[in-house]
Amino acid sequence: MTSTSSVSIKHLDLSFGAVEVLKDLNLEIANGEFLVLLGASGCGKSTLLNCIAGLLDVTGGQIHIKGENVTWAEPSERGIGMVFQSYALYPQMSVEGNLSFGLKNAKLPKDEIKKRVQRAAEVLQMEDLLKRKPAALSGGQRQRVAIGRALVRDVDVFLFDEPLSNLDAKLRADLRVEIKRLHQQLHNTMIYVTHDQVEAMTLADRIAIMKDGLIQQLASPSEIYNKPANKYVADFIGSPSMNFFLGAVNTDGAPTFETAGQTIPLTGYEFVSSPAAGNAWMGIRPEHIVVGEAAEASDFKIDTSVEIVEPMGSDTVVWCEVMGERIRIRIDGQSSVEPGDTLRIGFDAARLSLFEKTTESRI
Amino acid sequence: MQNKYNLEGPQGTKPRKRLSGTNIMLYGTLLVVAFYYLLPLYVMVTTSLKGMPEIRAGNIFDLPVDITFEPWVKAWSTACTGLNCDGLSRGFWNSVSILVPSVALSIAIASVNGYALANWKFKGSEVFFTILIFGAFIPYQVMLYPIVILLREVGLMGSLWGLVVVHTIFGMPILTLLFRNYFTSLPDELFKAARVDGAGFWGIYFQVMLPMSLPIFVVAMIIQVTGIWNDFLFGVIYTKPDIYPMTVQLNNIVNSVQGVKEYNVNMAATLLTGLVPLIIYFASGKLFVRGIAAGAVKG
Secondary structure, X not given: OOOOEEEEEEEXXXXXOOEEEXXXXXXXXXXXXXXXXXXXXXXXXXXXXXXXXXXXXXXXEEEEEOOEEOOOOOHHHOOEEEXXXXXXXXXXXXXXXXXHHHHHHXXXXXXXXXXXXXXXXXXXXXXXXXXXXXXHOOHHHHHHHHHHHHHOOOOOEEEEEOOOOOXXXXXXXXXXXXXXXXXXXXXXXXXXXXXXXXXXXXXXXXXXXXXXXXXXXXXXXXXXXXXXXXXXXXXXXXXXXXXXXXXXEEOOOOOEEEEOOEEEEOOOOOOXXXXXXXXXXXXXXXXXXXXXXXXXXXXXXXXXXEEEEEEOOOEEEEEEEEOOEEEEEXXXXXXXXXXXXXXXXXXXXXXXXXXXXOOOEEX | OOOOOOOOOOOOOOOOOOOOHHHHHHHHHHHHHHHHHXXXXXXXHHHHOOOHHHHHOOOOOOOOOOOOOHHHHHHHHOOOEOOEOOOOHHHHHHHHHHHHHHHHHHHHHHHHHHHHHHHOOXXXXXXXXXXXXXXXXXXXXXXXXXXXXXXXHXXXXXXXXXXXXXXXHHHHHHHHHHHHHHHHHOOHHHHHHHHHOOOOHHHHHHHHHHXXXXXXXXXXXXXXXXXXXXXXXXXXXXEOHHHOOHHXXXXXXXXXXXXXXXXXXXXXXXXXHHHHHHHHHHHHHHHHHHHHOOOOOOO
């Protein structure tokens, strides 16, 4: 393994009885990297985090943290701090007691404990809350204490298990920025589990999208958004989600995609390898479909009639039927479109994503 | 109420009839049931405050004409129970010295049991738990004689500590179940957080779990105090007359066949014996209810 690797997971298996949750999972996380584990519930992302934390015994494979094999080490010996979804603050202890509990267990000298608690309180701006009990704190303050509890331990790796899921939308956005700021300030390795793609896109250096215990794609947010490795990733990322058409790639002459009697030119599409003919899915994001004058300049254009209009303020989602599929189009929030209107839409080949029909992986 | 906005038709709080059919049924039933349960208590209290001539007159529902506390004093300090004639006082202190270690020991062990079964799942822990719970369904009578033999073999037969051990063991299934279910209801992440913070088995138990568990300890205490204080069978079998608990002495007073039946003394003795569980219940009733409805403990 390389010297810059902070957390390294090798051939990790985990099963509960006959149920395999994680299968031969490999993951290298660089020093100071912010990695987000993203996936629907039950995909094994929280399980993986619990394995890294040492709260679950693995069935096979190894976990290295900072170059040390910690597969059999106790959670407290791994140099990790963990933040939980339900905050998991000790209800009978004050904020100060919560922050210092781990340090007391590590038998640190009193003045050192005091110093660290003070510093964590400063970083998280909660010096005046130290004497309070968790019950007297708001949700956002509680989660900040929970982060502080990881902070005081001066660890190399922070683990976040859906830390913002219990907060309301506004607070979630605030605390998200705060976590990002914290990462820029501390440069610790952070592993963050979420099912919220906005959190993943905004926070991550790299995102690992998981499904059924397997990592589907591990890449930067922009690559995941622009070049999803398979149909699952393409469908999962983006809101509203990507539109799909089932058809066939034709490689007689310039490559084209044929569906429902329409021929869509693929000139300008970056194939993973040389284009091959065969059945495939074509995906296009709602925000990559253009209307009006821009549509005229696109590689492919078609007329459609508007079925449903969902105005959201900043933009508007229009539902209509194109080539036998009901699709979503995201247009400017100020444009006036009514159900029944005829809309000229278009998109460029470079914006498409093509997936093989059976394997559903990108071509 | 004044109609400020000139609205017509039903508005605001819906008016409720005090004397609706439902209310009459409800309070009527409650009154009958309360009367039914309170009547024996009333008879006991009034009889215990009467002198024997008044009792012989036969009007058991009448209030005492001449209130006397003599029967209470006699029941406590001079009534004859078998060989001794020093009343229930001896039995009271016997019961206390059986009760305190039994309750403390059984709760201490059961809470650790429950904590281990809820949080530190080990191979076979579920099987162990099932076997333990099964123990709650075996009738006591089946085990009476085997325990006599066991106690004799370890030399505890007829001693106070023998009875303490028996009470502790018999309290184990239900108490362990109680504690396990309570600790299972506490958020799992709290336990995980404590492990990440480096606390061990006892550290988590004493510093994280115990402070959150007052209600369930009160429930366990009430169950044990009531059960052990009211126990007659184990007390009469596994101890000897010197250290008979209060319930056994009460029986000896009430069921003595010699002389006159002193109903007033019997009533007073019974009330005295029942007093401890009653006080415990009234002192901690609120916590008891809260503990039964546990699970609402949120960080």
